[in-house]
Amino acid sequence: MTHDHDLVLRPTPAQTEAALNPPPGRSGGDLVVETLAGLGATTVFGLPGQHALGMFDALRRSDLRYIGLRVENNAGFAADAYGRITGEAAPLLLSTGPGALTSLAALQEAAAASAPVLAISSQVPTAGLGGGRHGYLHELPDQAASFRGVVKSVHTVRAQSQIPSAIEAAWKSALSAPHGPVWVEIPQDVLLAETAIPVVTGGDAFPEELPPRPELTAVAADLLSRAARPAIIAGGGVVRADASGKLRQLAERLRAPVVTTPGGKGAFPWKHPLSLQSWIEDRHTTDFLEDADVLLVVGSGLGELSSNYHTFKPRGRVVQIEADLGKLESNHPALGIHADARLALQALLETVTPREDATAADRVREVLAKVADRIAAQELTLEQDVLASVRKALPADSPSFWDMTILAYWAWSAFDAKGPNHMHSAQGAGGLGYAFPAALGAAAADPTRPVLAVSGDGGALYSIAELATARQYDLDVTWLIVDDGGYGILREYMTDAFGEATATELTRPDYVALAESFGVPGVRTTPENLEQDLAKALQASGPSVVLLPAVLRMFAPTHPGSD
Numbered sequence: 001m002t003h004d005h006d007l008v009l010r011p012t013p014a015q016t017e018a019a020l021n022p023p024p025g026r027s028g029g030d031l032v033v034e035t036l037a038g039l040g041a042t043t044v045f046g047l048p049g050q051h052a053l054g055m056f057d058a059l060r061r062s063d064l065r066y067i068g069l070r071v072e073n074n075a076g077f078a079a080d081a082y083g084r085i086t087g088e089a090a091p092l093l094l095s096t097g098p099g100a101l102t103s104l105a106a107l108q109e110a111a112a113a114s115a116p117v118l119a120i121s122s123q124v125p126t127a128g129l130g131g132g133r134h135g136y137l138h139e140l141p142d143q144a145a146s147f148r149g150v151v152k153s154v155h156t157v158r159a160q161s162q163i164p165s166a167i168e169a170a171w172k173s174a175l176s177a178p179h180g181p182v183w184v185e186i187p188q189d190v191l192l193a194e195t196a197i198p199v200v201t202g203g204d205a206f207p208e209e210l211p212p213r214p215e216l217t218a219v220a221a222d223l224l225s226r227a228a229r230p231a232i233i234a235g236g237g238v239v240r241a242d243a244s245g246k247l248r249q250l251a252e253r254l255r256a257p258v259v260t261t262p263g264g265k266g267a268f269p270w271k272h273p274l275s276l277q278s279w280i281e282d283r284h285t286t287d288f289l290e291d292a293d294v295l296l297v298v299g300s301g302l303g304e305l306s307s308n309y310h311t312f313k314p315r316g317r318v319v320q321i322e323a324d325l326g327k328l329e330s331n332h333p334a335l336g337i338h339a340d341a342r343l344a345l346q347a348l349l350e351t352v353t354p355r356e357d358a359t360a361a362d363r364v365r366e367v368l369a370k371v372a373d374r375i376a377a378q379e380l381t382l383e384q385d386v387l388a389s390v391r392k393a394l395p396a397d398s399p400s401f402w403d404m405t406i407l408a409y410w411a412w413s414a415f416d417a418k419g420p421n422h423m424h425s426a427q428g429a430g431g432l433g434y435a436f437p438a439a440l441g442a443a444a445a446d447p448t449r450p451v452l453a454v455s456g457d458g459g460a461l462y463s464i465a466e467l468a469t470a471r472q473y474d475l476d477v478t479w480l481i482v483d484d485g486g487y488g489i490l491r492e493y494m495t496d497a498f499g500e501a502t503a504t505e506l507t508r509p510d511y512v513a514l515a516e517s518f519g520v521p522g523v524r525t526t527p528e529n530l531e532q533d534l535a536k537a538l539q540a541s542g543p544s545v546v547l548l549p550a551v552l553r554m555f556a557p558t559h560p561g562s563d
Contacts, residue, residue: 049095076106112428237299433462
């Protein structure tokens with residue numbers, strides 16, 4: 001009797017010949033790039049460094065496309081966006097010590113947003129490992145320790161024979177739900193030494209699935225089917241799992257209103273009769289969700305930004321579907337279902353009983369009207385007009401990437417993403433400098449549509465060097481910089497809390513002249529001309545900068561304790 005696990009794929013004669021007689025001149029670095037290609041990678045991001053040169057030399061013997069950024073953190077943001085857009089693991093090649101450590105903020109964002117990034121770093125030579133102080137350049141007592149609290153998994157290589165298996169294991173880890181960044185480190189001498197190991201010709205690129213437990217989805221389906229006032233919160237897990245279609249089917253079957261979190265933008269149609277849109281940072285929305293007798297939370301941990309700053313207190317039963325076990329029931333007791341959002345929603349679709357509720361759409365309209373009245377009373381016409389101009393100028397199928405800036409905070413609540421996986425921001429970890437390098441990664445992933453990046457002047461200075469990258473690779477990214485003379489949101493926070501702001505004002509360059517010095521077209525615009533200037537820049541091929549000098553304000557908070 002033959003069992004499936006007894007079956008072994010036999011190499012062809014050509015494969016046997018190639019294995020017995022590998023081409024000369026290959027190194028450990030070739031094993032890295034061959035493994036990546038065998039797993040299906042086509043593009044890698046990174047920055048060369050002395051210990052990593054074995055990998056970069058091997059790139060010229062491969063068919064992989066290399067996109068080199070000017071700062072490792074920005075390379076990490078670019079890889080993050082590439083992973084979000086394609087759903088593939090995005091390789092990020094880094095050097096030891098300072099180069100590796102400079103990527104940490106980007107990897108934290110990738111972890112918070114479940115973006116699949118495969119970081120491969122060099123290490124000091126093998127003789128320098130083990131925690132001793134050998135005095136090698138870039139030496140750390142335990143480099144991997146700096147990453148263990150940030151990435152999903154760490155994979156350490158000590159010999160060339162370990163390279164293919166370590167990278168394959170990391171690839172699967174990055175793409176297993178929940179997606180996330182992973183870390184592989186390989187010593188310099190292992191990368192540089194000539195290798196007799198056969199050419200890596202393939203790999204198992206299929207991650208394990210995370211299906212729901214059927215007894216739990218049966219209970220969840222019963223609760224939702226019998227609910228009088230069901231509601232749904234859709235988070236980034238719906239987008240990552242490509243489950244927006246199933247979410248819509250379930251919401252319509254249950255007649256359940258849906259609100260999307262900042263990370264879940266576009267997971268549910270903005271204009272749908274059951275759409276509460278994204279006004280989750282609003283007391284009217286919070287009150288509505290608290291009143292639900294059964295609340296389905298899909299792909300969200302209900303963290304600070306998704307719970308109106310932890311003021312949300314559900315009174316009904318909560319059903320939480322979450323692929324990240326650490327987030328499951330971390331903030332609220334729930335019927336916790338540890339599963340990929342797509343698989344769990346499919347299971348619910350197969351078992352729920354359709355509901356009739358003629359009042360659901362009316363209740364949604366009532367909440368949205370209250371939100372609109374609250375915003376209208378604050379005389380924030382400039383902010384709403386600027387955001388509307390961006391929406392009109394940006395093609396419906398183009399992705400946008402937003403830095404931590406006031407216009408982005410507006411966009412979390414008020415911007416129609418026009419579809420899943422179209423709007424991305426750094427709200428996962430909340431670091432500055434995300435938007436522009438991430439947009440470059442998205443443009444590399446899909447050159448068929450223009451990409452928009454939105455930054456404040458403070459965030460722009462984090463990634464200004466990547467104008468050179470945009471020009472070098474002729475990436476189709478338009479960068480909107482809203483210049484308010486400093487860290488605008490921190491200026492508001494400090495003024496509100498202390499009466500005046502400290503350390504928030506900035507001396508800035510002439511961004512238009514600076515862009516042009518890189519060979520990137522730039523234009524200074526006004527709120528009145530923004531739509532026209534931004535649309536023109538997006539329609540032109542290649543990179544461009546649109547500068548909007550404007551001081552924008554935030555809408556008033558609505559969580560308890562606020563004015």
